[in-house]
Amino acid sequence: MQRRSGRSDGVRKVASGHSGVGVSQVPVAEGKSVQQTVELLARRLEALGADKQGTFGVDCETYHTAAALGTQGQTGKLMYVMHNSEYPLSCFALFENGPCLVADANFDTLMVKLKGFFQNAKANKIESRGTRYQYCDFLVKLGTVTMGPSARGISVEVEYCPCVIANDCWNLLMEFMQSFMGSHAPGIPSVFSTKHDSAYSPGDTMVQYMELFNKIRKQQQVPVAGIR
Amino acid sequence: MADGALNPGVNLEAFAQAIAAIQALRSSVTRVFDCLKDGMRNKETLEGREKGFVAAFQESLHSVSRDLGELERLSNLVGKPSENHPLHNSGLLSLDPVQDKTPLYSQLLQAYKWSNKLQYHAGLASGLLNQQSLKRSANQMGVSAKRRPKAQPTTLVLPPQYVDDVISRIDRMFPEMSIQLSRPNGTSAMLLVTLGKVLKVIVVMRSLFxxxxxxxxxxxxxxxxxxxxxxWSKSNYQVFQKVTDHATTALLHYQLPQMPDVVVRSFMTWLxxxxxLFQAPCQRCGKFLxxxxxxxxxDFRTLEAFHDTCRQ
Structure with missing residues (x-):
């Protein structure tokens, strides 16, 4: 696995990363559009002293296991193939509650060859794109989640780069997130509880993004203002 | 001389005249001594000889005093160029007409101010440091050069085996801390301390210091x-750069020149x-960030966590 930046591990919260990371979703403020809410958060971050550092993107494609495999008892299981601009040479393949595979980026070509077993549900492609901010040793990625043409919600990923054990720095991350997200700071992500004292890995971030995307997909019928 | 023309304080013509006057003075003084050397001669009577000698002597002395008077008069006209300048001859640099190209004079003044300030501050610093006496080893400043070799054997020349023992004892003391000792450059040890999954510390030792x-x-x-x-290179993360600063402070705090092993142990306990680091809130403000x-x-005694600005 190679990352574009020189930085190595760290913990993130809501979304992704190699250090302590948290990924969370911010509800769109009452009576505002997704774009306006993103701008509001960006302004708060900048007021805090965070510097803009380019952009980022995370995308996720859904694959259905095809009928041939379904007869062997795998019916209906979904596989997600994800990319993260933070790890441009890697590709992540995840099952819900299942293993997370980290592969080279040409894994995508392999999936095309396997289309007899896995079928791409193109309509389900979802992605989050936005700006990357740095504040001291924190990395914040503020993204707009889009599915097809429409903006569905907002993702906030916070990484505390110096710390490799996610649980160690959760309280610290929480305090930082509250400083610009207020009461919308999330609860402890489920990946953290299974990690105990092992080091945080980029896959853990992708799991958090996958869960976030799934949550947003389920909300798709709900009007934008109600996304939570 | 061309340079002198640019100096309003110096009268060139007077200069030339003064030089001529000096020459005249020298030749008249020479004549006085010539006259004395030659003595009384070529006169028929003793009285005539004496008279002639005194007259000649008198005349040459007169010419000396006349030339001297002339020189003094001229020297007033010449003026006093550089000797009264506070910077002495370097003050002449201010006469340079092409200030823009060769700003030597202003640079000189600046350098002079700086060196003055430096001297002043160095004086203050040495006064303060002497009060604090951060003696990291028994053979540091304050001890005269003669006594220095004496102090060395006790604290600085310890057998490597002893250092290894002390370090491995400390290593066993703290299960969450692992210490790797290496000697890449001769006898001085280098430690790589890994503390849990939080941080790594490189410690460069000189004997047990x-x-x-x-x-x-x-x-x-x-x-x-x-x-x-x-x-040499520092951490990429601000938090560890800060901890590096504090660890350096701790090195200076834990001092006991006669018992270096205790110092190392205290330092490691503190470390x-x-x-x-990421789990303890500040004991003063109660916050994490x-x-x-x-x-x-x-804290050096209680080991409680504080923000840098929250400690007293």
């Missing part, structure tokens, strides 16, 4: 490209308190 520490993240590279411990940094300071 700690000379330098660098704190880096657990996931940061501590080796150079050729596989040696990298004792171990960073195992909760201040200016984006966790509480990076650990």
């Amino acid at each position: 700690i000379d330098r520490t660098i704190v880096k993240g657990y996931n940061e590279n501590v080796y150079t490209e050729d596989g040696k411990l990298d004792i 171990r308190s960073y195992i909760k 201040q200016d984006g940094l966790p509480p990076t300071w650990r």
Whole structure:
């Protein structure tokens, strides 16, 4: 696995990363559009002293296991193939509650060859794109989640780069997130509880993004203002 | 001489005249001595000889005093160029007409001011430092050069085996801390201390004295490209740069020249308190973050966590 930046591990919260990371979703403020809410958060971050550092993107494609495999008892299981601009040479393949595979980026070509077993549900492609901010040793990625043409919600990923054990720095991350997200700071992500004292890995971030995307997909019928 | 023409304080013509006057004075003085040397001669009577000698002597003395008077008069006209200048001859640099191209004079003044200030501050600093007497070893300043070799054997020349023993004892004392000892450059030991999964510390020793520490993240590279411990580059993370500063402060705090092993143990005990670097809130303000940094300071006695600005 190679990352574009020189930085190595760290913990993130809501979304992704190699250090302590948290990924969370911010509800769109009452009576505002997704774009306006993103701008509001960006302004708060900048007021805090965070510097803009380019952009980022995370995308996720859904694959259905095809009928041939379904007869062997795998019916209906979904596989997600994800990319993260933070790890441009890697590709992540995840099952819900299942293993997370980290592969080279040409894994995508392999999936095309396997289309007899896995079928791409193109309509389900979802992605989050936005700006990357740095504040001291924190990395914040503020993204707009889009599915097809429409903006569905907002993702906030916070990484505390110096710390490799996610649980160690959760309280610290929480305090930082509250400083610009207020009461919308999330609860402890489920990946953290299974990690105990092992080091945080980029896959853990992708799991958090996958869960976030799934949550947003389920909300798709709900009007934008109600996304939570 | 062309330079002199640019100086309004110097009258060139008077200069030339004064030089001529000096020459005249010298020749008249020479004549006085010639006259004395020649003595009384070529006169028929003793009286005539005496008269002639006195007259000649008188005349030459007169011409000396006349020439001297002339020189004094001229010297007033010449003026006093440089001797009264506070910077003496270097003050002449201010006469340079092309200030823009060769700003030597202003640079000189600046340098002079700086050196004055430096001297003043160095004086103050040495006064303060002498009061604090941060004696890291028994053979440091304050001890006269003669006594220096005497103090050395007790504290600086310890057998490597002894150092190894002390370090391995400390290593066994703290289960969450692992210490790797290496001697890449002769007898001085270098330690790589790994504290839990929080941080790594490079410690450069001289005998049992700690000379330098660098704190880096657990996931940061501590080796150079050729596989040696990298004792020069600092951490990429602000939090560990801060902890490095505090660790250096701790080195100066824990001092006991006669018992260096106790010093190393105290330092390691203090360092171990960073195992909760990301988990302990500040004991004063109760928060985790201040200016984006966790509480990076650990009290030397109580080992409690504080933000750098929250400690007293």
